[in-house]
Amino acid sequence: MNIFRLTGDLSHLAAIIILLLKIWKTRSCAGISGKSQILFALVFTTRYLDLLTSYISLYNTFMKVVYIGCAYATVYLIYMKFKATYDGNHDTFRAEFLVVPVGGLSFLVNHDFTPLEFLLVIMYVSYDMALCGPGSNCSHCFQILWTFSIYLESVAILPQLFMISKTGEAETITTHYLFFLGLYRALYLINWIWRFYFEGFFDLIAIVAGVVQTILYCDFFYLYVTKVVYSERLPL
């Protein structure tokens, strides 16, 4: 654990809490993409399945449970409790265009199988390489789901950014949410540089997806600094 990872996690937590509080206090989820929030709930669910199989630290377990809980609470508020305020007409990004390619990519490019090995898996050539069945401890399935979550997280904010570009504005509090979410990614990039130099740790899948994700926020960061700091709303 280094300071960049810790502040990155806390920034991520801040973003999630800001969004929950905004919806709760204003009794409204206007301007919030429910689709992005469903994707984030899916990201946390598929990534933190290892809660069931491996223990890393109390901090790690606690944060995972909080992230999952908050993600589902947000989805509940948007689609159930404050459904009447949900702006579905402007939340028109086709989420399946993200989930399906990302799902395919996570089978093809992951830490457990090369595409050729994956071909052998689906052809069931090697029993040892079977994803499921007797003798399997689910680790390959978890690994593919982890990869899926990493890829999906990198693009999960797109419905939200699409919604903002469609309506042409965002409330200040929504921009704070996006700022902390982007800050978390930027801090994680520094964390990976740190870990590479001091621990020799290097996770190419996480790093490439993290770079993509951070790039998606760059345009928003620019607007945030130049507009939101000086005015009430984010005009585009």
Next chain:
Amino acid sequence: IIARTRHDEL
């Protein structure tokens, strides 16, 4: 260390 099945980050 090339990360494989044990992921310690959030």
